[in-house]
Amino acid sequence: MLIRLFSMIFLFLCFAASSFAQGPDPKPLLNQLADANFSQAETLVGQIATIGDPRVVPALEAFAEGDLYFRKSDKAVFLAKAAGSQLELIDPVTGESAGQVAKGAVTKIRVNNNLRRAIRAALGGLTLMSPDRGVRLSAADSILRSPSAEALELVEAALAKETDAEVKARMEEARAVSLLSSDRSVDEKRAAIETISSLGGREAMRIFSTVSSSIDESLKPEVDKAIAKIQGQLQIWDLAQNVWYGMSLGSVLLLAAIGLAITFGVMGIINMAHGEMVMLGAYSTFMVQDVIRDNAPYLFDWSLAIALPVAFLVTGLVGFVIERGVIRFLYGRPLETLLATWGVSLILQQAIRTIFGPTNQEVGNPSWMSGSFPLGGMTITYNRMWIIVFSLTIFFTLLFVMKKTAYGLNMRAVTQNRRMASSMGIRTPWVDALTFALGSGIAGIAGVALSQIDNVSPNLGQSYIIDSFMVVVFGGVGNLWGTLVGALSLGILNKFLEPSVGAVLGKILVLVLIILFIQKRPRGLFALKGRAVEA
């Protein structure tokens, strides 16, 4: 039914496109949407597109977004925008304002996935000739995604007028895809297979597997050859993708573990409240975003940058208080430290649960952290990419602080030989407190990043604490480089195991491997050497 409809639309559109003649007024058809059920609405969308009036494009876009309403009193259809507590009505064809009404006076016209698909296809046809380059590009895209033999002539008409190289290339692809399902000659189809095959990737694969059953017998070997070729390419990209995913998982592990590498690795405190520091950092992000949403929404894209120092200070302060209040009385008594910090972790969790409630808090992704871009045969999501960059930045900054600053020197002196450092005039208790605060603060800024990919709930910390200890122990206690290598290798190992054995078994296997490894090398990958270790 849809296909017949589209043939109607497109025949009409070709005519309309050549003369740009005004068809009948689309408004009566739009108004019929008020009473239509889903399948009737689909038919109507087709009919509206048939008129070929580009003025209906905003109305159709609004329809797909769920912003199309009808007035209860006269069943007239409008676009609606929120205007305070009221809705501003906009004429669907002319785009003129039609005054404001209370929300109760209009009803939203409902839309489902089938309808969204129909609208996407209709918009693709309507906007191929748009003066805006971006719109034409997405129109070609939508034909590429839902090709039909009927779109072919339209694309060809648009192609003849197209001047922009990138849009033209995309339209060529859209033409090739539409051609495959049309009844054009075998030679033309052969050329089309060539075009799609050079497009490559998952998309081409989908197109070929869709048509391979219905295509002309003589073309079958060529399609099969193209599929085999793409499969070969995809296998290599899969490998690259696994490495990338592994690095991404590794960077998350690194973020979670890096604070612990200081408090546990350098200071030797078994800090069970480490995960809660990460959680506090995530909640700081939530608070910052909350304030920004209410007071300065234009700053939202900067919210993470603002949250970083806030989270660092908040968790650093909490860490400082914990060290001064609890841990300093327990140095040299690891079991008591473990129990005490664990008690602290429960207190912090329950405190957050009492203040914010047990449910997840919404932490938004700024626009530069949302979405993805294709890189060859793989998809790279921005949030993961920035998290890799971020974790490496923190790592190298921390390395710099430890190795090149006076404070780092003091810290290392105190942890390596406390009495000697003390004799040299270093205030060791002060260094202890600051080091613990630094480790906690870094856990806090890790929380800012993790809030972008995980739940912000009181349980956030619990899910990272085991992994953090695993990374630090595996990498070698007391060695920052060990933490980096440990995190990345665990991440990559995990991601290579996951596709073949599944996520559950993959995790178990990684744990078993670590246990075996620790048996062989109890001090981890990069063991510290020297007398200080033996003491």
Place this chain on the structure above:
Amino acid sequence: MNFRMKLGGALLAAALSTTAFHGAFAADDTIKIGVLHSLSGTMAISETTLKDAMLMLIEEQNKKGGVLGKKLEAVVVDPASDWPLFAEKARQLISQDKVAAVFGCWTSSSRKSVLPVFEELNSILFYPVQYEGEESSRNIFYTGAAPNQQAIPAVDYLAATEGVERWVLAGTDYVYPQTTNKILKAYLMSKGVKEEDIMVNYTPFGHSDWQTIVSDIKKFGSAGKKTAVVSTINGDANVPFYKELGNQGIKAEDIPVVAFSVGEEELAGLDTKPLVGHLAAWNYFQSVDAPVNAEFIKTWHAYTKNDKRVTNDPMEAAYIGFNAWVKAVEAAGTTDTDAVLDSIIGVAVPNLSGGTSTVMPNHHITKPVLIGEIQADGQFDIVQETPAVVGDEWSDYLPDSKDLISDWRKPMSCGNFNVATGKCGGKGS
């Protein structure tokens, strides 16, 4: 993790049992009701809301004069997301606090943990969450959805309306998704779907790195047939899953995801704009257009003093269970377990979608199945509603349970009667 959780549970339990709401000073003219939901630990995120809902329902009932002329009194305990602790707390509620009925549990593990306690001490549990079926106890009422009241209608909808031919069954690795997926796989194959068109995938609890799985789904979906994901992913793992879907650009028009554990409450922690059009199947949505629902939402907002708190399906199940219990107690004239078990079967109470739900002899209830699409405001737009469906405890699609039925009326009084052999007893006995 385990060690940590257990110790945590034990500590919290110790702390709570000394301070808990014991109600030891309660007078005799009240009827006590146990509320057994985790208020700490991993499940607190979901269960705390149900505790609040129960307290609200009890308060509302007391405003109407209580039950049998007595006020109701809630006894709240915290089993701290620790399954064995659920059994201990249930025992404490029944034998120490002498509650007339218990409302509680969320995960199937916790229900399985308390089941023997309720049978041994002969008390009543109302269980308000959708579950995998394959169970029927004399002492438990299942007011959430059985698989045929949620999973199967959802799959039917996708196949009929969206023309889906290829299925990804993705779930968290525990009993509910495993059993549901087993039933769904058998069902799909009985409808002619080929084995290679079904992909089953399990992930650990709280899984947060979905990159590999989402790209696998993309790969599976590029085989030229319309593909959909049926998600039984539990709780917290959903937020990163949907974030990854949105970021990798999987739109509902291309590969729709229908979820059985994602409701208004879970979406509250999420920006739903990239998710518009993904689906969920429940027996209730907050967006249901019915006067009784509007009233319920108003009461809920007033009770919680927060007009942003959402309502969800398990709350409706708790509402139905509670009202059915009240009606059964009033019919029996006593809160005695055996009398209530007899009088509750056949009791019909209004549900929140505007119809009525009836307690059936198999201790499940009738209710309509709603399919909703996620909207940009975190609510659902209902795209399909079925007439009321009877909960089917023993799935017709599993070979070893298709001959079993459950009927707790006398003289049968059997939870697993085998119609093929004509004997009581079979699986689950």
